[in-house]
Amino acid sequence: MTIFGISHFSPFSFLFSFLFLLSTLASSSSYSSIYPGSSDKEGKTRSLYSEILRDEAVARLNELGKVSDSDGYLERTFMSPASVRAGILIREWMEDAGLRTWVDSMGNLHGRVEGINASAQALLIGSHLDTVVDAGIFDGSLGIISAISALKVLKSNGKLGELKRPVEVIAFSDEEGVRFQSTFLGSAALAGVLPVTALKISDKSGVTVQDALEGNSIEISEESLLELKYDPASVWGYVELHIEQGPVLEWTGFPLGVVKGIAGQTRMKVTIRGSRGHAGTVPMSLRRDPMAAAAELIVLLENLCKHPRHFLSDGGNCNEFSMESLSTSLVCTVGEISTWPSASNVIPGQVTFTVDLRAIDDVGREAVLYELSNRMYQICDRRSVSCIIERKHDANAVICDPELSSQLKSAAYTALNRKNGEIQVEVPVLMSGAGHDAMAMSHLTKVGMLFVRCRGGISHSPEEHVLDDDVWTAVLTILAFLETHM
DSSP states (O other), rough: OOOOOTTTSHHHHHHHHHHHOOOOOOOOHHHHHOOSSSSSHHHHHHHHHHHIIIHHHHHHHHHHOOSSSSSSSOOOOOOOOOHHHHHHHHHHHHHHHTOOOEEETOOOOOEEOOSSTTSEEEEEEEOOOOOOOTSSSTTHHHHHHHHHHHHHHHHTTTTTOSSOOOOEEEESSSSSSTTOHHHOHHHHHTTTOOOOOGGOBBOTTTHHHHHHTTTOOOOOOOOHHHOOOOOOEEEEEEEEEEEEEHHHHHHHSSEEEEEEEOOOEEEEEEEEEEEOOEEETGGGGGGOHHHHHHHHHHHHHHHHHOHHHHSSOTTTOOOOOHHHHHHOEEEEEEEEEEEEOTTTTEEEEEEEEEEEESSHHHHHHHHHHHHHHHHHHHHHHHHHOOOEEEEEEEEEEEEOHHHHHHHHHHHHHHHHHHOOOOSSSOOOOEEEEEOOOHHHHHSSSSSEEEEEEEEEOSSSTTOOOOOOHHHHHHHHHHHHHHTOOO
């Protein structure tokens, strides 16, 4: 995935626009509440925290990374056997941290502590337990483990019950959308934006979302799906910690940063139908080849996303701000392509491919989709093939809550001070090109996000890597943030 800066800056200043002034500094009382007592006791406490927040957290990430549906690589999709086993493991860790646990009817795993006032608005912290195919071990899992580990420290200090509001950790059942090509099944259900028709979406084997849940002894109906929605009045806010999935933090030399917003995205399925024939007997001039048409459409997509101004020169519904945003943030990907009957000596009769399109500006994204669709239909008409374009997923861009982001930035600064001594530079602020559960949860409550540095910006790959020390810093930040709710 790609991380984007403020769209109207120059490419050089774009990267530096991620850096903003710190909003607040941590108070000395907060410091002492986490590291109480004499210097001897402080040293012991520091050792304990490194055991929980670094050593144990990293060990749990590695253990979870071995829970896979495939041999030789990591794969956990919605309600798969490995996903269920991962949930069992995470549930044990939640209970070890003193949380009450349950699984809801969309397969989301919850762990909650009520704190001093069980009727107060709850702080939700979460991320996803599913993965892509051939995944890394940190995507999603780091956000879940970090919250559990921070709460375990509070439990070990006897401070878990001193939280002034309920805190609920959620391991969402599906964010990646690999199995059903529909992202955010888990978080969208809790936010109340998952349509009941989603239960009838089927995977490549014809198994529906409802079938997958009932196959794991989870009863779900249209009525119970609607009942999953949280009451907005009962929720204070949602926080998610996630690996950056981009190179900016590594470039700046910072272990973590605060997210300002998340790019909007659209996923489409394009089906091209032509005329099947023998590879050796049908003249080139008489062919209605959907594979050649698909190739031209994919090149069109690439050119449009590289040079949106060339294709949207008349402006249309795209204003100058949107045009500037597109020039720095627009990305398009064809990640999957299939052909039928898929034989080397047969002109295919049908070709299907996916399109993933993302941009910070929603108006600009819609303008690109309109132009892309029109030009695709024109190409298919010229080639005498049919074209069906289906929009499978849409998510508008999300701006994180400024106040919540300020609190997370202050917590990050506090964590860095405790770990490394006082720092004089700003905590980076970034935009995200990757989708996250926070996008769905923004329909329910205010959201805030933290990004953690990953090596080379690599994600969705077994090469994905986070330093043990950066894991420690990240969980210390969540701990410092929780301390502000005591």
